[in-house]
Amino acid sequence: xxLELSVDRSSPVPLYFQLSQQxxxxxxxxxxxxGSLLGNEIELAARLGLSRPTVRQAIQxxxxxxxxxxxxxVGTQVVHSQVKRPLELSSLxxxxxxxxxxxxxxxxxxxxxxASAEVAAALGVAEDSDVHRIExxxxxxxxxxxxxxxxxxxxxxxxxxxxxxxxxxxxLMRAAGITLHSARQTIGAxxxxxxxxxxxxxxxxxxxxxxxxxxxxxxGRAVEYGTHTYRPSRxxxxxxxxxxx
Amino acid sequence: xxLELSVDRSSPVPLYFQLSQQxxxxxxxxxxxxGSLLGNEIELAARLGLSRPTVRQAIQxxxxxxxxxxxxxVGTQVVHSQVKRPLELSSLxxxxxxxxxxxxxxxxxxxxxxASAEVAAALGVAEDSDVHRIExxxxxxxxxxxxxxxxxxxxxxxxxxxxxxxxxxxxLMRAAGITLHSARQTIGAxxxxxxxxxxxxxxxxxxxxxxxxxxxxxxGRAVEYGTHTYRPSRxxxxxxxxxxx
DNA sequence: TCAATGTAAATGTCCGGACAATCGAACTAC
DNA sequence: GTAGTTCGATTGTCCGGACATTTACATTGA
Numbered sequence: 001x002x003l004e005l006s007v008d009r010s011s012p013v014p015l016y017f018q019l020s021q022q023x024x025x026x027x028x029x030x031x032x033x034x035g036s037l038l039g040n041e042i043e044l045a046a047r048l049g050l051s052r053p054t055v056r057q058a059i060q061x062x063x064x065x066x067x068x069x070x071x072x073x074v075g076t077q078v079v080h081s082q083v084k085r086p087l088e089l090s091s092l093x094x095x096x097x098x099x100x101x102x103x104x105x106x107x108x109x110x111x112x113x114x115a116s117a118e119v120a121a122a123l124g125v126a127e128d129s130d131v132h133r134i135e136x137x138x139x140x141x142x143x144x145x146x147x148x149x150x151x152x153x154x155x156x157x158x159x160x161x162x163x164x165x166x167x168x169x170x171x172l173m174r175a176a177g178i179t180l181h182s183a184r185q186t187i188g189a190x191x192x193x194x195x196x197x198x199x200x201x202x203x204x205x206x207x208x209x210x211x212x213x214x215x216x217x218x219x220g221r222a223v224e225y226g227t228h229t230y231r232p233s234r235x236x237x238x239x240x241x242x243x244x245x
Numbered sequence: 246x247x248l249e250l251s252v253d254r255s256s257p258v259p260l261y262f263q264l265s266q267q268x269x270x271x272x273x274x275x276x277x278x279x280g281s282l283l284g285n286e287i288e289l290a291a292r293l294g295l296s297r298p299t300v301r302q303a304i305q306x307x308x309x310x311x312x313x314x315x316x317x318x319v320g321t322q323v324v325h326s327q328v329k330r331p332l333e334l335s336s337l338x339x340x341x342x343x344x345x346x347x348x349x350x351x352x353x354x355x356x357x358x359x360a361s362a363e364v365a366a367a368l369g370v371a372e373d374s375d376v377h378r379i380e381x382x383x384x385x386x387x388x389x390x391x392x393x394x395x396x397x398x399x400x401x402x403x404x405x406x407x408x409x410x411x412x413x414x415x416x417l418m419r420a421a422g423i424t425l426h427s428a429r430q431t432i433g434a435x436x437x438x439x440x441x442x443x444x445x446x447x448x449x450x451x452x453x454x455x456x457x458x459x460x461x462x463x464x465g466r467a468v469e470y471g472t473h474t475y476r477p478s479r480x481x482x483x484x485x486x487x488x489x490x
Numbered sequence: 491t492c493a494a495t496g497t498a499a500a501t502g503t504c505c506g507g508a509c510a511a512t513c514g515a516a517c518t519a520c
Numbered sequence: 521g522t523a524g525t526t527c528g529a530t531t532g533t534c535c536g537g538a539c540a541t542t543t544a545c546a547t548t549g550a
Contacts, residue, residue, distance in 0.1 A: 014534090053298075053533095070502090072543070073501065180488045182311050185483070186481050189481075207452030209432075209433060209434040216325075218314045220279060237433070241428045297505090298505075299504060301532095
């Protein structure tokens with residue numbers, strides 16, 4: 001079961017990255033079976049004409065992804081699958097699209113308003129200063145699935161209603177050159193108010209899943225504050241966690 | 246603003262780890278202010294009498310934690326705070342305890358039952374084979390907060406009722422030498438059934454927050470399957486996410 | 491038979507160096 | 521004045537080697 005590995009030194013893609021991609025692909029389609037040893041690093045480096053640090057860097061990136069486990073004195077093993085995709089800062093739009101649901105978005109509100117105390121605190125701007133306010137209804141298969149209310153600091157990005165209906169907010173922000181770094185989320189539940197019930201085609205008091213999120217870019221600026229409500233019959237949060245060693 | 250850094254070569258603690266801990270501490274109590282440059286790696290290595298790879302390893306671990314950001318051609322900056330603790334595979338017990346809530350646990354059921362189809366699929370064992378079943382009521386300030394129903398494969402750990410009431414399940418598993426690796430979680434919401442309402446002192450149909458989780462050790466074995474229900478007025482999921490670059 | 495010891499194998503840590511790629515700012519040319 | 525260019529600074533990638541630490545397994549001893 002000799003694994004076919006090779007690197008292209010003329011490629012601009014880093015060698016360790018080439019190797020980690022090939023290993024990940026081999027794990028993905030079963031060429032490397034769960035539980036099997038990867039072979040020692042020194043011999044692997046020699047076989048590929050690479051140095052050991054480079055091979056280690058490739059392996060380490062897969063360990064960080066949870067695909068491999070290192071055991072000193074034993075070797076590096078392929079994790080017994082189950083790991084699919086660790087939790088990432090995901091957009092509902094992308095999630096639905098990759099699930100093949102062909103999401104639709106209806107922009108209800110797209111305007112500029114003075115920041116309330118709550119919004120000002122979340123975004124770190126002065127109270128009553130101007131912020132963007134967006135309200136969107138997200139549908140899948142023609143059925144309402146979530147109501148998304150977002151606030152953005154001014155002068156960050158141009159928010160075109162047509163673009164908002166064609167794609168997700170995160171994709172627009174990334175396209176505008178904003179480097180998303182981290183987010184603080186709170187997931188809870190509560191009964192629907194009359195207004196919420198009407199927007200989501202539920203009964204008053206029906207259980208709703210709620211999520212609040214503040215997203216920061218890599219300079220630490222808050223770039224988005226969102227309050228979302230989901231119909232629990234149509235959506236739940238699913239994710240994989242890795243234990244940090 | 247010369248930062249005081251030093252390493253102890255006689256210590257068994259790895260040098261890169263000593264350095265990363267000192268840097269983290271400096272960030273924590275403000276000796277390194279957000280947005281400030283860390284100083285270039287080469288000079289830092291020279292000042293500490295370390296090699297550049299060692300310094301890079303220390304910095305990288307903090308980048309992975311979201312505390313630092315590297316910019317090629319610019320330098321390494323301290324992230325403008327906001328990052329407190331990224332999401333980890335946490336136990337409700339530990340969460341409550343670190344929040345100073347002095348959690349209490351009442352074990353309702355602690356027995357061995359044949360695995361249902363659902364439990365067997367989650368744990369990867371044969372249907373009708375023996376599995377542990379635990380049901381616990383978790384209270385804070387004397388008020389019910391969550392109802393926890395867990396299943397564990399047999400012969401994995403001895404489940405003493407007294408221990409279960411004194412600490413959390415994860416802590417017991419770690420103490421038993423089980424290396425937790427990853428978990429697959431689903432968070433949703435639904436209306437309380439009559440039985441759930443009674444257990445949690447809520448009304449029938451009241452919104453409940455639900456979480457299902459399968460936890461795996463580093464060999465890929467499923468070591469726990471849990472179905473939890475939370476009172477949304479008493480508990481919500483709060484966590485910080487990092488964008489994987 | 492069982493426990494202690496020794497040995498080989500593998501990853502963990504660390505070094506010192508080299509060159510490439512990128513960013514920002516100063517500088518130059520128009 | 522503005523746009524393009526050069527240049528210094530800094531991180532990114534990669535090398536080859538050295539020794540330490542841990543683990544599993546075989547060997548030895550009681």
